[in-house]
Amino acid sequence: xxxxxxxxxxxxxxxxxxxxxxxxxxxxxxxxxxxxxxxxxxxxxxxxxxxxxxxxxxxxxxxxxxxxxxxxxxxxxxxxxxxxxxxxxxxxxxxxxxxxxxxxxxxxxxxxxxxxxxxxxxxxxxxxxxxxxxxxxxxxxxxxxxxxxxxxxxxxxxxxxxxxxxxxxxxxxxxxxxxxxxxxxxxxxxxxxxxxxxxxxxxxxxxxxxxxxxxxxxxxxxxxxxxxxxxxxxxxxxxxxxxxxxxxxxxxxxxx
Amino acid sequence: xxxxxxxxxxxxxxxxxxxxxxxxxxxxxxxxxxxxxxxxxxxxxxxxxxxxxxxxxxxxxxxxxxxxxxxxxxxxxxxxxxxxxxxxxxxxxxxxxxxxxxxxxxxxxxxxxxxxxxxxxxxxxxxxxxxxxxxxxxxxxxxxxxxxxxxxxxxxxxxxxxxxxxxxxxxxxxxxxxxxxxxxxxxxxxxxxxxxxxxxxxxxxxxxxxxxxxxxxxxxxxxxxxxxxxxxxxxxxxxxxxxxxxxxxxxxxxxx
Numbered sequence: 001x002x003x004x005x006x007x008x009x010x011x012x013x014x015x016x017x018x019x020x021x022x023x024x025x026x027x028x029x030x031x032x033x034x035x036x037x038x039x040x041x042x043x044x045x046x047x048x049x050x051x052x053x054x055x056x057x058x059x060x061x062x063x064x065x066x067x068x069x070x071x072x073x074x075x076x077x078x079x080x081x082x083x084x085x086x087x088x089x090x091x092x093x094x095x096x097x098x099x100x101x102x103x104x105x106x107x108x109x110x111x112x113x114x115x116x117x118x119x120x121x122x123x124x125x126x127x128x129x130x131x132x133x134x135x136x137x138x139x140x141x142x143x144x145x146x147x148x149x150x151x152x153x154x155x156x157x158x159x160x161x162x163x164x165x166x167x168x169x170x171x172x173x174x175x176x177x178x179x180x181x182x183x184x185x186x187x188x189x190x191x192x193x194x195x196x197x198x199x200x201x202x203x204x205x206x207x208x209x210x211x212x213x214x215x216x217x218x219x220x221x222x223x224x225x226x227x228x229x230x231x232x233x234x235x236x237x238x239x240x241x242x243x244x245x246x247x248x249x250x251x252x253x254x255x256x
Numbered sequence: 257x258x259x260x261x262x263x264x265x266x267x268x269x270x271x272x273x274x275x276x277x278x279x280x281x282x283x284x285x286x287x288x289x290x291x292x293x294x295x296x297x298x299x300x301x302x303x304x305x306x307x308x309x310x311x312x313x314x315x316x317x318x319x320x321x322x323x324x325x326x327x328x329x330x331x332x333x334x335x336x337x338x339x340x341x342x343x344x345x346x347x348x349x350x351x352x353x354x355x356x357x358x359x360x361x362x363x364x365x366x367x368x369x370x371x372x373x374x375x376x377x378x379x380x381x382x383x384x385x386x387x388x389x390x391x392x393x394x395x396x397x398x399x400x401x402x403x404x405x406x407x408x409x410x411x412x413x414x415x416x417x418x419x420x421x422x423x424x425x426x427x428x429x430x431x432x433x434x435x436x437x438x439x440x441x442x443x444x445x446x447x448x449x450x451x452x453x454x455x456x457x458x459x460x461x462x463x464x465x466x467x468x469x470x471x472x473x474x475x476x477x478x479x480x481x482x483x484x485x486x487x488x489x490x491x492x493x494x495x496x497x498x499x500x501x502x503x504x505x506x507x508x509x510x511x512x
Contacts, residue, residue, distance in 0.1 A: 151407060232301075
């Protein structure tokens with residue numbers, strides 16, 4: 001199955017900065033071909049469908065450090081591009097307190113259609129972007145950008161900004177050191193609210209670690225990503241962490 | 257003290273609908289004359305400074321029922337226009353977990369300057385708007401629009417939409433009956449998360465009850481007011497409640 005619309009979008013590819021920001025959960029839109037998956041409007045716009053505010057954050061950060069943005073155009077309910085095809089969590093039948101009827105009891109052909117229509121073109125498009133940079137001998141840093149819900153299963157989360165990593169800890173270490181040095185306006189934690197054991201580092205491994213590109217995953221509590229409210233201070237704080245970390249680890253960055 | 261900028265803004269005054277939506281906490285901007293009140297950027301953009309998303313909600317509702325919007329241009333930290341001058345909560349020295357240095361130890365002249373610069377022109381401007389409608393024999397319904405934080409003093413709030421009233425319960429009763437009839441996509445409660453005893457019905461009393469205008473206060477949890485996410489379904493749900501309630505109580509409304 002080939003979707004009418006490509007699942008991958010790239011913005012600011014010509015920007016001079018080193019950072020490629022990747023947003024796998026940027027949108028709550030479903031491909032027309034999938035209908036509503038049996039969900040009401042409320043569920044389709046909730047945090048189970050996308051990372052609310054993550055694309056705004058990625059764009060703000062890209063603007064602040066003159067980087068590039070690559071995002072997936074469809075809801076993670078269609079296919080979670082931060083999961084490999086063999087993971088059961090790539091297409092979920094249930095998320096937090098919601099059932100997702102249209103994702104239950106899929107046969108192998110239906111699963112394969114989602115993989116071919118969404119995962120593979122996104123993976124290949126991102127790989128091609130990174131390869132174009134490599135061919136041009138451009139310094140590259142991979143930063144995946146996510147958001148999480150302030151209250152999960154009824155429990156409030158204290159962490160505000162999570163800095164997550166897999167086996168390559170260089171950039172995460174440097175960012176956390178930078179945060180400590182800056183003094184913290186925000187509650188910043190390592191590998192919270194998720195950790196590699198939750199399977200959230202697929203993009204980091206597939207596109208960063210396998211290529212030897214410095215990489216990190218950023219998770220921000222979505223109540224801090226409201227435009228006109230806390231988004232700007234969050235963008236400023238994280239871009240300072242990132243710029244500081246990159247100059248300390250020798251990755252080049254272009255400040256405005 | 258006269259501020260350079262008027263604290264009151266009116267939008268869509270010519271709209272044919274009966275509802276005047278009032279937003280006393282629409283903005284986090286401080287009048288230049290007050291500086292930062294000793295707060296950092298983070299505090300100045302948090303829910304203590306304004307009702308995040310409330311103006312977007314008011315504008316969405318006004319659009320849905322062809323009503324008018326009246327809002328206060330400055331942060332409630334400068335002066336909370338839903339409080340009378342004699343209330344200590346009109347200018348707060350502390351809010352939730354934040355101290356507000358610039359509001360502490362004010363002398364009577366300083367308090368009076370805030371009252372004259374913000375409260376009185378807002379109160380008089382709103383009164384004048386309602387009097388113009390009365391003079392033109394236009395049906396009028398007063399709806400104040402607020403938002404609240406999902407987690408308060410570390411505790412998550414279950415209520416999503418609060419329908420609040422003072423001694424005039426007509427519109428609130430009719431809206432709650434309508435919500436029950438529609439079936440609830442949202443958790444709707446009477447006089448939650450605040451009640452008249454919290455002093456939140458000043459505008460209702462001053463501008464609605466004293467004039468005999470049907471009135472109600474709407475409080476929505478601010479995580480439901482994100483544009484592109486849940487804002488549209490919330491606007492649709494509340495405007496349905498309001499239209500249904502007004503046709504049952506005999507107040508006229510113009511549907512689109």
